[in-house]
Amino acid sequence: MLGVPRPDAGQADRFRQLILPHLDGAYNLACYLTRDPVLSQDVVQDSCLRAFRAFAQFRGGSARAWLFTIVRNCCRTAQSGQSGMLSLVIHESSLDEEVAVALNERADPSPTPEEEVIRKTEISQLRAAIEAMPEPFREAIVLRDLEDLSYAEIAEVTGVPIGTVMSRLSRGRSILAKELLPPAKGADEASRSVK
Numbered sequence: 001m002l003g004v005p006r007p008d009a010g011q012a013d014r015f016r017q018l019i020l021p022h023l024d025g026a027y028n029l030a031c032y033l034t035r036d037p038v039l040s041q042d043v044v045q046d047s048c049l050r051a052f053r054a055f056a057q058f059r060g061g062s063a064r065a066w067l068f069t070i071v072r073n074c075c076r077t078a079q080s081g082q083s084g085m086l087s088l089v090i091h092e093s094s095l096d097e098e099v100a101v102a103l104n105e106r107a108d109p110s111p112t113p114e115e116e117v118i119r120k121t122e123i124s125q126l127r128a129a130i131e132a133m134p135e136p137f138r139e140a141i142v143l144r145d146l147e148d149l150s151y152a153e154i155a156e157v158t159g160v161p162i163g164t165v166m167s168r169l170s171r172g173r174s175i176l177a178k179e180l181l182p183p184a185k186g187a188d189e190a191s192r193s194v195k
Contacts, residue, residue, distance in 0.1 A: 015055045018063035023048065025064065025147045026071045032142045033075040035131060043078055047071045065153035068143065072157055129179040137172030144169055 026047060030040035047070045058066060130138055143149045143157060144165075154165045 011055055012052075015052055018058075019048070019051055019055070019067055022064045022067050026067055028146060029068055029071050029142055030075055032130060032138060032146075033072065033135075034079060039078055043071060043074045046078075047074045050074070062149075062153050062156070064147070065149060065156045068147070068149070068153075068157045072139075125180065126176075129176055132179070133172060133175050136168050137175060140165060140168035141172040141176065145173075 023044065027040055027044045030043045030047075031037055034040050034043060047067065051067055051070050130141060133141065139158060140154060143154045144151075149157065151162045151165050155162045158165065160168075
């Protein structure tokens with residue numbers, strides 16, 4: 001990019017400290033927004049490259065919210081079809097070796113087989129419920145409850161007022177509760193006595 005300052009060595013270290021810890025969250029957000037794990041990997045890679053190239057312009061605040069805003073915008077671009085396929089051109093000189101290694105590392109948890117079955121069942125139920133939600137509620141739930149962004153950070157990422165964020169969270173949580181939680185006994189008995 002012409003006219004955009006490139007990060008120097010000190011900024012590359014800051015980038016590693018501030019941005020790289022949020023890559024798993026960025027991928028999580030991309031997965032819920034695109035509903036495509038392969039496209040999500042491409043989106044996060046593109047977002048990380050964009051963030052690295054523009055890091056000299058980062059003026060502080062929440063690095064996570066800044067990265068998630070880039071991820072959200074890249075998801076929209078990738079899904080809009082305006083740009084056709086998401087194209088990534090990686091120049092080896094654009095990332096130093098440590099950043100490239102950090103991008104490829106993933107933790108490998110080792111639960112017991114029983115725990116894994118239970119965890120997979122619960123995760124698939126939760127994922128299905130979240131993915132069935134309309135996008136504004138799904139996005140708010142993922143950013144707040146899965147990625148632990150503050151209301152202000154969510155407002156920054158989504159470009160809506162905090163009140164709208166709070167409303168979307170409330171409605172999204174109600175949708176999830178209705179889908180995942182069994183009906184309360186008191187509510188069931190009360191409905192029978194009214195009939």
